[in-house]
Amino acid sequence: MPKNAFYAQSGGVTAVINASACGLIETARQHPDKIGKVYAGRNGIIGALTEDLIDTSQESDADIAALRHTPSGAFGSCRFKLKGLEESRAEYERLIEVFKAHDIGYFFYNGGGDSQDTSHKVSQIGEKMGYPMICVGVPKTVDNDLPITDNCPGFGSVAKYVAVSIREASFDVASMAKTSTKIFVMEVMGRHAGWIAAAGGLAAEKEGDAPHIILFPEIVFDKDKFLAKVDASVKKNGYCSIVVSEGVKNKNGQFLAEAGTRDAFGHAQLGGVAPVVANMIKEELGHKYHWAVADYLQRSARHIASKTDVEQAYALGKAAVELALEGKNAVMPTIVRTSNNPYKWEVGSANLADVANVEKKMPFYFISEDGFGITAKCREYLQPLILGEDYPPYQNGLPQYVVLKNSAVPKKLSTTYNLK
Incomplete structure (x- = not known):
């Protein structure tokens, strides 16, 4: 049988x-x-x-x-x-x-x-x-961080969602930049690997296109360098659109948005890096901002x-x-x-x-020399995955989505198991 x-x-x-x-x-x-x-x-x-x-x-x-x-x-x-x-x-x-x-x-x-x-x-x-x-x-x-496989199922759709979302939101910000909002920050998933954040870079097809800055977990966050980049973008483009990975860390190796708690796998739970970054810009440069966390939306957008x-x-x-x-x-x-x-x-x-237990991070040759964007090699890798x-x-x-009956199989064991 x-x-x-x-x-x-x-x-x-x-x-x-x-x-x-x-x-x-x-x-x-x-x-x-x-x-x-x-x-x-x-x-x-x-x-x-x-x-x-x-x-x-x-x-x-x-x-x-x-x-x-x-x-x-x-x-x-x-x-x-x-x-x-x-x-x-x-x-x-x-x-x-x-x-x-x-x-x-x-x-x-x-x-x-x-x-x-x-x-x-x-x-x-x-x-x-x-x-x-x-x-x-x-x-x-969605993190695209499994080794050996060229890419992971789930990533291409998140990448498409992120690239589309940052493009559309940036059009909104650009239209308001003269009299109102000059900063938009979109937070995406990616604890240790910046693949999803990198996908936002696909929206920038020519000079001046958003996003103007991408913050990767692989690159140590430098506040002064970051603020200088924001300031330069606002002066040049009239606004600054930013994609930030949830796993961005400072020079001490701490997540910018660590909440101090752990999930079931023992990973640090993150409390939201977008408002941290947006408030930093407001305090130092005085620009009005909006921020968004893609969260479940990015991974469920069928x-x-x-x-x-x-x-x-x-x-x-x-x-x-x-x-x-x-x-x-x-x-x-x-x-x-x-x-x-x-x-x-x-x-x-x-x-x-x-x-x-092997984690594939973004190779450094996929990240631009200034640490805030993607290279042509990265674009060549990512582009087909969102097609x-x-x-x-x-x-x-x-x-219209299906909801299955999910009929239970009759139990055959007399003993039960209690999860610890």
Whole structure:
């Protein structure tokens, strides 16, 4: 009898993570002789630990297909990091208990760096605990910071949203600059890697175009240098439009907007760098400002998703199943760029051991010499990732997204598991 599969979504969701789910589930349904049912974890790996599984076979083909144009995580996500096998053996024993009870032989985990660490740890279960399991990670992160893969599904759509938003908002500011607002600051995601902030630079196609300043996590924030750049922009352009990454740090290595708290993964929680930067300009230069935090808007904006991103997300979900059916274990499908002009790409693969807990930052040759913009090389890399439109269906002026039934799989275990 074919083994069942477990699929789950993890970490911050994206505009296209469900496109990966669509590719994975549709492909699995094409191989009923090799894969039985696809069970989704409700709220990620937590669903496996608590035996809270969703039976995707109860969803129609049409609803699964609609996942391709639906944002966020259709099955619920989580921020929960498995500890080491020896450190928390009970977690792994519980996973094996649930997998055995539901005859699960395939494990697919859709997420970023911490999630691929979980994928890697789960891939070691079969060998160490005597339960055969094929584990394949599915890449997803708006931060674009996974190694080996050329780019990450989820990033291209955020990049498009940020570039469009800073262009449109800057037109607004420019129209008011003579008599009112002269400064606009847009805060984007990116704790340690400035890929999203860099995408804002795509909007500046000629001299004088906004954004005039980009603040990257990779570049130490220099207040005096920054204020001088702002002042020069206002004098030259009449206004200054700024994109700032949430992870910008000062010379002491402190986040400009650190809130003093930690998230479930142990990362510092950030309290908003845009108002910090905007107030700094007001206090030192006296300019009226407006600021905005893209926050969830940037990662959930499926209505303006990049067609390239949607196609890649679907392709890697499909490829995850194909790798599993080939018997490949502890791997992750990747995007391999084969040409820039015209843009061409293909699917490759990487070992999870080489992906887990490795963070890919912006190379310095992608950042302009003054530290406030992107280079031609960076533009050449980024531009294809935002190309194309893939609009969802609209009704009554609004995009139509699917909400799945998410029918629960009957529990088979008499024991329950309490999360610590």
